[in-house]
Amino acid sequence: MDQKTYETGLRIRSEVLGKEYVENAMKSADDFNRPFQALLNEYCWGSVWGREELPRKTRSMLNIAMISILNRPHELRAHLKGALTNGVTRDEIREILMQVAIYGGIPCGVDSFRIAREVFAELDKA
Amino acid sequence: MDQKTYETGLRIRSEVLGKEYVENAMKSADDFNRPFQALLNEYCWGSVWGREELPRKTRSMLNIAMISILNRPHELRAHLKGALTNGVTRDEIREILMQVAIYGGIPCGVDSFRIAREVFAELDKA
């Protein structure tokens, strides 16, 4: 493990997905998923999100599109919130999902629009 | 059909994918695929790409990520060229594909990197 990349990753992950969210993930880790949490922090958040060649806002936009197409609702919720944190506006999310619906197909678009509206409603209530 | 949306779509498609490419597609259309070409122009390129809420460069970045994950090499080649036309740099394409490899999986990343290098080699030879 590269300690510095790990720590950069953990910090970026907390800044994007929320400090509380990530602290919970780390605290609840056990022997079973600890190596996976380490992989997430070091590679996904350190070695890729940590690269400065793309702004975080762009990375969030790409993730909304990719995770919609990958059909992973749990992760989509987390990354929709992360996208708002990274400065993607709701109007921009709409535009991304319009494009997702054309390229990934209408059922993919319907699901992602519904999930985004649920996330927004939850945030507006809080 | 909405004639104006169709024409906007045809124009944007030509600007992004290349005039020659699109003229060939339209000329070679026959009774079998003409309705699909019309749908492409009006719907995909007019009603979605024609929306001005996202810059074309961003749309191209999203497409590289989505089409990589959708596993459609022919379309990926066309949209990699379109991305360069829309101002996405080769360095930015690399960053997108690094992120694709993490979220869409390593075999997806390997394929997209290989295809991108083939497209660049072809362009460098021309």
Added chain:
Amino acid sequence: MDQKTYETGLRIRSEVLGKEYVENAMKSADDFNRPFQALLNEYCWGSVWGREELPRKTRSMLNIAMISILNRPHELRAHLKGALTNGVTRDEIREILMQVAIYGGIPCGVDSFRIAREVFAELDKA
């Protein structure tokens, strides 16, 4: 937008998915998803379902197969009901899902059979 295609689409969508279902979708639309609802009505339901070259029953059969494979349970529920409305029998749905299980794989078949049985149970209770 082509007003006539939009209206044809809205009408067909209501006839297939149910008037109440579609009225709810349209009433609850907000600035965020209104452009997507318009796209759904005009393109998906107007420009494609509105084409008369295939009977609605056939389109419903294709959708059950496609949406099963696309792994989109929400949409599958809506289109299973729509299929019954369009004259696809429960026996025909079984046959489609047997074929889905072979071509899309057993886990896809298991999920779609379970969802279809839930939809039938819900309808039988109403």
Added chain:
Amino acid sequence: MDQKTYETGLRIRSEVLGKEYVENAMKSADDFNRPFQALLNEYCWGSVWGREELPRKTRSMLNIAMISILNRPHELRAHLKGALTNGVTRDEIREILMQVAIYGGIPCGVDSFRIAREVFAELDKA
């Protein structure tokens, strides 16, 4: 193995995909893929295609849609030819692929239209 189902399957497979095509597959089978050829004949073609609750034409239409979305060009070619044999017209194939493009996404539609045109061109030349 159920010998009768196997033989029914082998016969239907030959009628749909072509006698020559299937004879080649069976003749070239070796120890490695013989059990898979048996599974194909008995399970896919005997136990599912052999069910008489759906006409072969409908099964072919479903297959064109499913195999397009599954992104399997080799099988799509074989089943496009089989569909023509089973009485699906080229106009009906166009309609299926228009619907595929909306539900499975534009890149899926582009690929399937291109493949269908190649298959038609090949048949027209023969």
Added chain:
Amino acid sequence: MDQKTYETGLRIRSEVLGKEYVENAMKSADDFNRPFQALLNEYCWGSVWGREELPRKTRSMLNIAMISILNRPHELRAHLKGALTNGVTRDEIREILMQVAIYGGIPCGVDSFRIAREVFAELDKA
């Protein structure tokens, strides 16, 4: 139907997924899904799981990987339990899911790790 293969399949399915689970599936079967249950028993569990060339433990490991990537949570839960029955340890499941995360992408890994932990928690409570 080959009665012997069917019975072998039903037996193996009960041994792997649990007698109670399979008895419930068979008892609750109706005219709609009975042919699918027969297909499951004869082909999936009889003709493939019944082959002795791979040990059940290996088949379970393959299934965890495949069903994770196929994105089918219901089936994944059943096969995670079946894997434990077949002698796959929790540590081995972790290793499989680490590899799934790399090849199938991070969101796939996150989902499968969450589901596995839920299954383990449920078993530990029982």
Added chain:
Amino acid sequence: MDQKTYETGLRIRSEVLGKEYVENAMKSADDFNRPFQALLNEYCWGSVWGREELPRKTRSMLNIAMISILNRPHELRAHLKGALTNGVTRDEIREILMQVAIYGGIPCGVDSFRIAREVFAELDKA
């Protein structure tokens, strides 16, 4: 980067996919794909393949199943050869692909059997 993990990864990758194959990949790397090659070596081959909790033979079996389902023929070829190197027999590959065909669907099985036979034919000629 963790230099030790990188070097372990590069060594394992060479042992599995072949020294010549990997040397070519590294030599032909340029500014565009060098960071991806580094990620491959460190992350995929070092941090995951480098874990000793699963034997290489098992990892190869999982990869054949996963990459078949992910529909990535280039990578499947490389990993079929790697599997033979890691001690997976041709008979075992057949069994894996039989299971792939049932869980991932018949078209996936057909493609993977064809590719495996091409790889074997190529190796037998060499």
